[in-house]
Amino acid sequence: MAQRTARKSQRLKLGFMNSRLIETEGEQPIFSTRAHVFQIDPNTKKNWVPTSKHAVTVSYFFDSTRNVYRIISLDGSKAIINSTITPNMTFTKTSQKFGQWADSRANTVYGLGFSSESNLSKFAEKFAEFKEAARLAKEKSQEKMELTSTPSQESAPGDLQSPLTSESINGTDDERVTPDTPQHTEARAEPSQNALPFSHSSSSINKHWEAELAALKGNNAKLTAALLESTANVKQWKQQLAAYQEEAERLHKRVTELECVSGQTTAIKSQKTELNQTIEELESALKAKEEELERLKAEVQSANEFQSQKESLALKLQDTESKNRTLEAQLSDLEQRLESSQQEREAFRKSLRSLLELLDSKIFELTELRDTLAKLLEGS
DSSP, X not given: OHHHHXXXXXXXXXXXXXXXXXXXXXXXXXXXXXXXXXXXXXXXXXXXEESXXXXXXXXXXXXXXXXXXXXXXXXXXXXXXEEEOOTTOOOEEOXXXXXXXXXXXXXXXXXXXXXXXXXXXXXXHHHHHHHHHHHHHHHHHHHHHHHHHHHHHHTOHHHHHGGGSHXXXXXXXXXXXXXXXXXXXXXXXXXXHHHHHHHHHHHHHHHHHHHHHHHHHHHHHHHHHHHHHHHHHXXXXXXXXXXXXXXXXXXXXXXXXXXXXXXXXXXXXXXXXXXXXXXXXXXXXXXXXXXXXXXXXXXXXXXXXXXXXHHHHHHHHHHHHHHHHHHHHHHHHXXXXXXXXXXXXXXXXXXXXXXXXXXXXXXXXXXXXXXXHHHHHHHO
């Protein structure tokens, strides 16, 4: 019981520490949006693990005291994103509504799921903008460091020691001569000539230490301001700590109540068994419904095929009917022609019959004439 309480209080303290991550002097949000927050699974390095149950506010912060940009997101009092933007970071769009970036300091990969593609594009544009600003700030800080270290480079150890060596006083090995040579007077004049570099090096050393002193004063002022800020926030921290302790006590009481309720585990287990049986029955019913659905899908597919065949047959029937109407028209024309030809043949038959009758009458008359003529010949 005491171990549980200790672990809960430790988690509350961690949440309190996380909530203080963004409460620094001069740090203000410069862009905010809402998104679902994910982190890469530290074990598989492949799957995404959601760190927020719903869409939360994700903001860009600028710390003017340190001249850095950060991405911060809170889920209640818990900081689920605390990433400092560096020039070597890259924000990648993996889909129309999802983007990710790797944070080597936090040893993780953050992922954000947005509600629209426009929100993702705006976040990516701001990331590139602040990344470039971080690069420029880094270059400026490097330039300042180089300017600060310039006097120390001018007064290198070799240069500082040169006025005090025997070579700088008596000349180099080539210039040094014995007292017997005529150049002895020139060798005596060299110390006065070497006094100028010594004074120049001393002024460089003074400038270097003055710059170092100014830098230390600036750092001291920043540390003093940070200390004052920390002192001002101690009271608020204590109030929040008291609130967290009250919450821990309430949770402790709740845990005690739950432990008292744990005596009903037998009934809960029986209910769990019944629920498992019900789940199995529902799963079997669901499986039967899925099979029925597959069968209905097959029937619908066959009905669609029959419908397509019916449509093709209907088209063929329409074509046949049009051809039939054409043939009927042709048949009617032929019947009319046949009827007219029959009428003509009937008229021709009538005319032939009349001609035959006329011919028979003529033949009969000729026969009578022949008989008459024959009688006349016989009588003559």
